[in-house]
Amino acid sequence: MLLKFRVANVRSFREERELAFAVPTGKTAHAARQVPVAGGRQLDVYPLIGIFGPNASGKSNLLKGLVEMRTAVLDSYYQWATQRGVPRELFALDPAAERETSLYELDFVNDGIRYTYGFELGPDRVVAEWLHAYPRGRRQVWFDRDASRRQPFEFPGDRLKDRAAMVKMTRPNALFLTVAATNNHPELAPVFYWFERNLWFLTPEDERYQREEFTRQAVLGPQRDRIEALLRAADLGIEGVEPVETRVAGRTVTDVQLIHTGADGTAYPMPWESESFGTRSWFAMLGPMLLALDEGAVLLVDELDSSLHPRFAAEVVRLFQDPEVNTNDAQLLFTAHDVSVLSTPSGKRLLEPGQVWLVEKDKIGCSDIYPLTAAQPGRHEDLPTSYLAGRFGAVPDLGEGQVGRRLRSVKTPKAG
Structure with a gap:
């Protein structure tokens, strides 16, 4: 299961930001699943998260950042071999971003073991890469790569086999994880295959x-x-x-x-x-959704409400929330505009505040993301109403009638 995702200098996310499926320590969440991990521990993890915010705020960019990380893991060995440098999607509104690294890091659980894997990409090489594992509940550094060192690779504890051969095969613009897993490295292949089996991306x-x-x-x-x-x-x-x-x-x-x-x-x-378009969209959703539920995979859906009626979108949410349907701990990460999915027609909450994340941009175009819990909604507060009223932020800065006033202020061009 996906626990956390960190990203920086990727698309509209200029500064480092984090999205978390894991429930913060000490917090109670009724919708969370208890996930057993090595060392006799259990983690509380949400089966789904919904991301809301204005148009062009960066909601889709977060999902695309996850997809780009997956693509890098799967393709850096073969696909990047024919490219000059490293493919990156940088923050576009600051020339200094080109000289800085792009950060990607994931925390996830695979076969009961928690992993933290990440890397930093520069314009022409992998600047840093690391993998930490918790096979006994405590962190083990399996490898650490830093291109600024004379010997870029370090393997504390000597836990990985065939290290020298894998290092020799790793180009400056390839990920060590990709190289090792492509060559069937016994310890690293399961991490690679987690990326292959997860982070499936659906758009309208x-x-x-x-x-x-x-x-x-x-x-x-x-x-x-x-x-x-x-x-x-x-x-x-x-x-x-x-x-x-x-x-x-x-x-x-x-x-x-x-x-x-x-x-x-x-x-x-x-x-x-x-x-109808709506029928075809629902039909197109069913195959991938059932596969994700069967495989226990992480499914990314951009604009869940774009081509589905709000009742349909709510049913997708219920399927992933229902432990009798979602028996393999599949997860859903979706973006949406329609906040009606936050509650049922009777007014009950469909998503807990910890499952709702908000995205907004500042004045220079940098995206920020934060959980609704940061706004401290009341226990019985109507989330859709308060969100639309602007109490939680992440709504368009648009007054009533402002569009019409702007249009009236612009002269209509004369025919002719």
């Missing part, structure tokens, strides 16, 4: 057709009953999914179509192109 439009196809293939397999149940539960007028065979370029291709119930109770298959 990007790769939607691929996600639709992924769900289609899931329907044709053992997931059909579950997907049909979720389609029916969404009250879209859909009764089921029907495989359809067509001939394409001389070969038989199996596709699916959704079955709707008419006013007379008759089942009507509908062409896929006739389905």
Whole structure:
């Protein structure tokens, strides 16, 4: 499970900032899961977090920072070999950012062991890299890399095998973790594979057709009953999914179509192109979401409410919160604008304050992120109402009617 993510000088996050799924020590959280870790300890960890804030505040940038870290871990050995320097997405509004490093660090639990892995990237090389593990409950430094040292690599405790061979294979612009895991290093491969199996990124439009196809293939397999149940539960007028065979370029291709119930109770298959955008978006979500729940993976969803009705978005939240559905400790990190997902129609809280994080930008474009608990909401305070009223910050600095006043102040160009 993902515990913490630190980032600095990445996209709109100029200064170091941290997002935490782990509940702070001494705090009680009813929605948290107790995760056993080596050394006989347990950590309280949220199964999901929602990030809210104005447009262009940096919500998506945080998710993209996680994806960039994952991509670096998976690709630095092969993909970066053909590049000059290191690919980075820097803070763009300060020329000094180019001369500074970009920081990425993750705390996570894999197979009961907690790890802290991070690195700093410069313009042309990996400036620093480290891995700490807690196999007995106490921190062990497995390796520490610092490009400014005469001998960049240190291995306190000599816990890793084949160190010299792996160091020799590591280019200045490649991550040591990637090199070692690509060569099946026994201790480091599990850390690498955690990144491969997690941090899956979904956006409203990007790769939607691929996600639709992924769900289609899931329907044709053992997931059909579950997907049909979720389609029916969404009250879209859909009764089921029907495989359809067509001939394409001389070969038989199996596709699916959704079955709707008419006013007379008759089942009507509908062409896929006739389905609404909302229906197709929900369908495209189901395959990846079920896979994440089954695998116990971390799923990143940008703008959860963009193409889904608020009731649908709330149901996605409930699935990850429900311990009887989310039996493998999967996690969801999503961004949204619609704060109605914070509460149920009856006014009860759907997310605890510790699961709500807010993002806003300062006057020079730097993003800041903080938990709603920092604003100390009242125990029975209505979170959506107080948020929209600006009590917690992270809302647009926009007065009522301001857009119209600005437009009226600009002369309409004359025709001609």
